[in-house]
Amino acid sequence: MLATGRGVVRLKSDMFDVTFVNVLYVPGLQCNFISVARAVNSGYIVKFRENTATILNKHGGTILSANKVSDMFINEQNKNTLFFARKSEEEAMKWHSRYGHQDFASIRELINKQMVRGLQVSVPKDICCALCMTNKCTQKPYCNAGSRAKDVLGIVHTDVCGLMRNLSIGGAKYLLTFIDDKTRATYLYIS
Ligand SMILES: [Zn+2]
Structure with a gap:
């Protein structure tokens, strides 16, 4: 997954008011992640305990806390x-x-x-x-061949479709097509 944007996000509640910088926006991502390395590099203290993780500022004040769920630490506000x-x-x-x-x-x-x-x-x-x-992507798009026939019947494309599992009302089992490359005139034969 690639990030398509970068910006500043402010999270505000009764408990905290914190601003994140250099936040990457990844359209396909279904939850938000905080980089511990970046928090530490920015001067914050990150403490991990058995069931909780806390981000503290330089003065020891709690900025965010998260509870451990399985192997993830999830901030309740975002849960x-x-x-x-x-x-x-x-x-x-x-x-x-x-x-x-x-x-x-x-x-x-x-x-x-x-x-x-x-x-x-x-x-x-x-x-x-x-x-x-x-x-559903069964085949790649057709590329433009780049060249078309100059004359009528210069190139004729043909295709056979069959043997059909179910016969037509008239008992036919095959379809045969002829397409003139210049005029796109199409002839269809059922047999
Ligand atoms: Zn589907």
């Missing part, structure tokens, strides 16, 4: 934000899967136009499905 962000994404992903990996714009349309009774999910802007991204 709620993280929880809600995740919840809406999980819900949207659930409906995306239920609709057979329907694109998110259509899911949004279903919700906005109230086409499905009771469907009230917030679909995050930057949501993406790893399965769709890997499985």
